[in-house]
Amino acid sequence: MFEYDPVIYSRILTAVTLGFHVIFATIGVGIPLLIALAEWIGIKRNDEHYRLLARRWARGFVITVAVGVVTGTAIGLQLSLLWPNFMQVAGHVISLPMFLETFAFFFEAIFLGIYLYTWDRFKKKIHHWLLVIPVAIGATASGFFITTVNSFMNTPHGFEMVNGVVTDINPLAAMFNPATPTKMAHVLSSAYLTSAFILAAIAAISLLRGKNHVYHKKALNLTMTVAAVFAIATALIGDLSGKFLAEYQPEKLAAAEWHFETSTEAPLILGGVLTEENEVKYAMEIPYALSILAHGTPSAEVIGLEEFPEEDLPPLIVHYFFDIMVGIGMFLALISIIFVMMRRVTKWNEHNKPLLWTIFAGGPLAMLAIEMGWFFNEMGRQPWILVGYMRTAEGATTSAHVDLMLYMFILLYLVLAISCITVLRRMFKSNPVEQELKDRGIE
Amino acid sequence: MDYELIGITVLWTFLYGYLIVASIDFGAGFFSYYSTITGREHVISKVINRYLSPVWEVTNVFLVFFFIGIVGFFPSTAFYYGTALLIPGSIAIVLLAIRGSYYAFHHYGFKGNRFYQFLYGATGLLIPASLSVVLTISEGGFITVVNEQVHMNYGALFTSFYSWTVVVLAIVSVLYISACFLTFYAYKARDMNAFAVLRGYALFWSFPTILASVLVFFSLNQHNPTHFASMVDLSWLFSLSFLFFLGAVYLIWKQKRLGLAFIFVMLQFATAFFGYGASHLPYLLFPYLTIYDGFTNEAMAIALIIAFIAGLLLLIPSLYLLMRLFLFDNKYVQGRK
Ligand code: HDD
Ligand code: HEM
Ligand code: HEM
Numbered sequence: 035m036f037e038y039d040p041v042i043y044s045r046i047l048t049a050v051t052l053g054f055h056v057i058f059a060t061i062g063v064g065i066p067l068l069i070a071l072a073e074w075i076g077i078k079r080n081d082e083h084y085r086l087l088a089r090r091w092a093r094g095f096v097i098t099v100a101v102g103v104v105t106g107t108a109i110g111l112q113l114s115l116l117w118p119n120f121m122q123v124a125g126h127v128i129s130l131p132m133f134l135e136t137f138a139f140f141f142e143a144i145f146l147g148i149y150l151y152t153w154d155r156f157k158k159k160i161h162h163w164l165l166v167i168p169v170a171i172g173a174t175a176s177g178f179f180i181t182t183v184n185s186f187m188n189t190p191h192g193f194e195m196v197n198g199v200v201t202d203i204n205p206l207a208a209m210f211n212p213a214t215p216t217k218m219a220h221v222l223s224s225a226y227l228t229s230a231f232i233l234a235a236i237a238a239i240s241l242l243r244g245k246n247h248v249y250h251k252k253a254l255n256l257t258m259t260v261a262a263v264f265a266i267a268t269a270l271i272g273d274l275s276g277k278f279l280a281e282y283q284p285e286k287l288a289a290a291e292w293h294f295e296t297s298t299e300a301p302l303i304l305g306g307v308l309t310e311e312n313e314v315k316y317a318m319e320i321p322y323a324l325s326i327l328a329h330g331t332p333s334a335e336v337i338g339l340e341e342f343p344e345e346d347l348p349p350l351i352v353h354y355f356f357d358i359m360v361g362i363g364m365f366l367a368l369i370s371i372i373f374v375m376m377r378r379v380t381k382w383n384e385h386n387k388p389l390l391w392t393i394f395a396g397g398p399l400a401m402l403a404i405e406m407g408w409f410f411n412e413m414g415r416q417p418w419i420l421v422g423y424m425r426t427a428e429g430a431t432t433s434a435h436v437d438l439m440l441y442m443f444i445l446l447y448l449v450l451a452i453s454c455i456t457v458l459r460r461m462f463k464s465n466p467v468e469q470e471l472k473d474r475g476i477e
Numbered sequence: 478m479d480y481e482l483i484g485i486t487v488l489w490t491f492l493y494g495y496l497i498v499a500s501i502d503f504g505a506g507f508f509s510y511y512s513t514i515t516g517r518e519h520v521i522s523k524v525i526n527r528y529l530s531p532v533w534e535v536t537n538v539f540l541v542f543f544f545i546g547i548v549g550f551f552p553s554t555a556f557y558y559g560t561a562l563l564i565p566g567s568i569a570i571v572l573l574a575i576r577g578s579y580y581a582f583h584h585y586g587f588k589g590n591r592f593y594q595f596l597y598g599a600t601g602l603l604i605p606a607s608l609s610v611v612l613t614i615s616e617g618g619f620i621t622v623v624n625e626q627v628h629m630n631y632g633a634l635f636t637s638f639y640s641w642t643v644v645v646l647a648i649v650s651v652l653y654i655s656a657c658f659l660t661f662y663a664y665k666a667r668d669m670n671a672f673a674v675l676r677g678y679a680l681f682w683s684f685p686t687i688l689a690s691v692l693v694f695f696s697l698n699q700h701n702p703t704h705f706a707s708m709v710d711l712s713w714l715f716s717l718s719f720l721f722f723l724g725a726v727y728l729i730w731k732q733k734r735l736g737l738a739f740i741f742v743m744l745q746f747a748t749a750f751f752g753y754g755a756s757h758l759p760y761l762l763f764p765y766l767t768i769y770d771g772f773t774n775e776a777m778a779i780a781l782i783i784a785f786i787a788g789l790l791l792l793i794p795s796l797y798l799l800m801r802l803f804l805f806d807n808k809y810v811q812g813r814k
Contacts, residue, residue: 100581103534104574107541114548115566118559125552126773130780133549136542137788143534144795148802155802168795205780432626433563446571450578457582 041427043436044116047443049412051109053405054447058102060404063177063222064229065095066170072256073163082476083249087256088166089153090467091233094458096150101454103143108443116436120419120429123200127193128186130205135179142172174222181221184411185213189282190420212282216275217411223271224407227264228400231366233257235397238390240467249467251385258373258393265367272363273327280328283421284337286414289348290356291324292317296338300324304357308350348414355410362403366396480778481768484550485761487785488543489754495539496750497654497743502536503601504655506580508678510598513591521671524663526584533580535799537573549781553771557762560627561620562611569607576600602648609647613640616701617763639693639700646689650746653682657725657742661735676729683726687719690749701763707756714752721745 069088076084114121145168156162192208193200234257240250279287287293292303292314302324306317322332329336339347369392376384415421419429471477505525512521548555559566575596583593614620619634620627634640656679663672694715698705708715725741728734759767772778 097581099534100578103537104577107537107573107577108570110541111544111566111570114544114555114559115563116559118556121548121555121559122552125548125555126777129545129549129552129773129777130784132545133781134784134788136538136545137784137791139541140535140538140788140792141795143538144792144799147534148799152802201774203774203776205777431560431563433560435564439563439567442567442571446574450574453578453582 038437040432040436041430043440044430045426047436047440048112048116050444050447051105051112052408055102055105055109056404056408057401058098058105059177060225060228061098061232062102063173063225065091066166066173067226068229068233068257068260069095070166070170071260073166077159077163083252086470086476087253092150094461097454097457099146101450116431117429118431120424123424126200127203127208128183131179131182131209135176138172138175138179142169142176145169145172177222177225178218181218182209182214185217186211187419188415188421189213190423195423213278216271216278219271220268220275223264223267224404227261227268227366228404230257230261230264231400232397234261235394238393241385242387242390242394247468249471255377258370261366262370262374265370269363269367276327277329280336285339285342285346286348287328288337288339289350289414290352290410292350292353293324293336294339296335296341298325298333298335300336302327346417348416352410352414355406359403359406359410362399366400369393369396480775481772483782484778485768488546488550491539491546492543493747493750495543496746498536498539500651500654501658502533503605503651505659506597506601507652508655510594513594517674521674524659524666524668524671537577550773550778551761551768551771552773553766554761557627557766561614561629565607565610569604572600572604572607576604602651605647605651606644609643613643615762616704618700620762622765637700639696642689642692642696646693649682649685649689653679653686654742654746656682657729657739660729661739664735679729687722704756708752711752711756714748718745718748721748
């Protein structure tokens with residue numbers, strides 16, 4: 035094997051922890067919104083099916099929140115354990131949003147506790163619904179705050195570096211750096227999209243298994259409508275993210291597109307492989323599309339990789355990450371829009387098998403798109419941990435034994451993942467919808 | 478007060494909050510498991526679960542608040558402690574992760590899984606032990622800094638008498654604080670069987686707690702005489718702590734005013750904890766790092782303090798609501814809701 039290098043192991047460990055955490059974080063941001071919607075519709079239409087939806091989603095949600103909380107605690111501590119030099123510098127400039135994030139958690143945790151245990155404690159149902167609002171706000175706010183930190187790493191702002199010392203610090207400018215608007219909008223809207231698709235996938239598989247209860251159809255209808263809205267939003271914001279990159283991190287965009295020479299009327303490259311001489315083969319080209327993605331006009335000039343020194347370039351593998359994310363994004367938008375259209379036209383049956391199968395596939399695919407998006411964003415930032423100021427290798431710990439810690443955490447996440455899945459399955463199997471509808475006297 | 482002092486006071490207060498709420502939680506997990514294996518589960522587990530269910534996640538946030546806050550106010554701590562604590566820190570993370578998730582799995586998933594409950598109970602004692610190591614290390618003597626490189630001497634840590642007394646104190650305090658609180662809660666719930674058992678635990682753990690405190694006090698004299706000397710200067714706080722201890726034990730013994738008894742317990746730990754903290758100053762890591770040289774810049778300090786005040790304005794009413802619904806609502810506590 036290769037020689038022990040704390041930098042490599044710290045990177046892998048960070049990627050593993052974040053890659054695992056972000057699954058639960060995404061669900062954690064998105065699902066409260068759907069719970070709130072379902073309960074609201076249930077109250078307004080006086081339809082107990084929707085209230086039961088909210089109730090059952092919330093019950094599963096607590097389990098994923100638990101894993102989200104503990105893995106989030108892990109990443110929070112690991113940032114200091116693995117990147118002490120980076121945190122020492124970053125702590126001076128960007129600790130405000132991290133600190134604010136803990137308040138958002140706090141707020142969310144308190145109201146989640148209350149919400150779960152007060153389903154039947156209020157005389158007016160709407161009072162119980164009010165309790166989910168702080169949960170949704172808290173979850174979205176924590177996603178927002180942590181994303182500003184990541185934005186800061188991409189476009190550091192709000193300070194001066196003089197002889198290696200940071201001065202002239204402006205915490206708000208650091209938080210609202212140029213990357214913040216597109217990044218936070220894209221992260222939040224993709225979280226809503228993904229959560230909607232995961233819940234839709236559950237409803238779809240129930241229908242496919244022959245459970246034809248109207249409860250599942252209502253669930254599917256609600257989640258697919260939300261998904262359609264956020265699929266379009268995510269794609270539009272993604273386009274803005276591309277324009278952001280063209281202006282502030284052109285090397286990242288160029289790497290994602292294997293765009294070596296600066297040129298106008300640049301085509302977008304899909305898939306393909308790269309030869310030793312950096313020639314693109316077997317790729318599909320969409321003429322002008324890169325110029326449009328970068329600047330909005332077909333004739334615009336897009337900066338190529340040639341303009342950057344070799345040692346500042348990100349790994350070119352990010353091209354695939356970008357393609358997979360965008361591909362899945364198009365796919366999700368397509369099927370959710372088809373579903374919504376088919377529902378409008380009463381003659382058509384939106385619950386046909388092929389469509390249900392694609393919806394089912396959409397759940398895991400959406401999560402894959404989230405992972406690909408983050409991998410693109412993080413690896414596309416390399417070799418920098420703080421673009422232009424600190425290289426990743428300079429930020430890392432010098433401790434021995436990071437490798438051992440890596441194995442320990444991989445084991446932990448495996449155990450957590452397996453337990454989480456088992457618990458969720460047993461929970462819903464032992465109490466099927468049909469049974470619960472009867473028990474609660476809904477029918 | 479200068480910003481440095483405000484910063485450390487805020488953080489220390491949150492750590493104190495964590496000490497209390499987490500102890501209740503950790504101890505409860507242990508008692509709940511212990512009662513299962515001794516066949517008395519039905520007696521006390523109801524009281525324990527009723528209290529714990531809505532609040533477990535809030536407990537964790539106190540800790541997150543502390544370690545995010547300390548890097549915010551004192552970024553240099555990330556450098557010193559971050560490098561030194563890789564192994565104990567990672568072990569603590571794993572324990573916290575197991576505990577948090579298995580509580581949820583056991584409680585919301587399927588009840589009565591003994592193994593999950595074991596994990597939950599055992600980690601409750603191991604976490605305080607592993608977290609207490611940070612306080613031990615802060616006394617100096619275990620970390621050396623050579624050429625800007627931080628080294629941690631595990632041999633010294635594991636063979637130090639002082640570090641073991643701190644571990645013992647952490648564990649027995651957890652059991653003592655938790656038992657005292659649950660005694661009060663069981664009494665409010667009018668669950669007299671549980672009350673009798675828990676009161677027994679509270680009294681049982683009171684003596685070891687005070688014994689361990691005295692041991693820590695004197696072994697610190699050997700380990701870090703400078704700190705010990707400043708603790709002696711603040712000895713009135715520690716005497717006060719002892720009086721609160723006596724008051725609490727007396728009330729529990731006499732089965733009178735149990736709410737007040739628990740307040741005494743909180744004050745006992747508050748006086749000791751703040752006494753310890755105040756005498757530790759100005760050092761964050763003896764003798765390398767003080768609150769003055771590790772402090773963030775003024776702009777960030779002001780931003781953090783404003784954020785903190787705004788945050789409190791949001792949190793205090795919410796916490797009040799939580800307590801009203803689950804802690805002081807007699808109908809809920811007694812299981813009639
Ligand atoms: C898109 C959103 C998002 C992203 C990118 C991240 N998180 Fe996260 N995090 C959440 C969204 C979230 C959440 C949904 O808000 C969680 C999951 C469950 C919960 O209660 O909050 C959470 C939990 C959570 C917790 C546990 C809080 C508690 O005790 O309640 C911590 C300490 C962190 N996160 C810290 C981080 C750090 C340091 C990150 C990056 C480096 C990070 N998160 C990325
Ligand atoms: C939650 C979603 C995220 C995922 C899945 C993710 C994924 C990754 C990956 C794959 C790497 C390794 C990159 C490489 O070494 O080539 C990495 C590195 C890193 N990320 Fe992210 N990231 C996420 C969010 C964040 C956020 C919000 C922050 C900021 C607080 C952050 C901080 C870091 C740090 C400090 C490193 C190590 C240095 C580096 O390699 O750049 N990450 N992350
Ligand atoms: C459909 C068209 C899409 C386009 C054009 C697009 C574009 C982009 C771009 C340019 C970035 C990099 C931003 C940066 O590094 O600063 C990005 C990142 C990301 N994407 Fe997408 N995206 C699309 C769809 C999706 C979908 C469907 C998902 C998930 C369901 C997704 C999730 C993410 C995530 C989590 C990130 C990392 C966070 C960030 O950097 O903003 N994207 N996307």
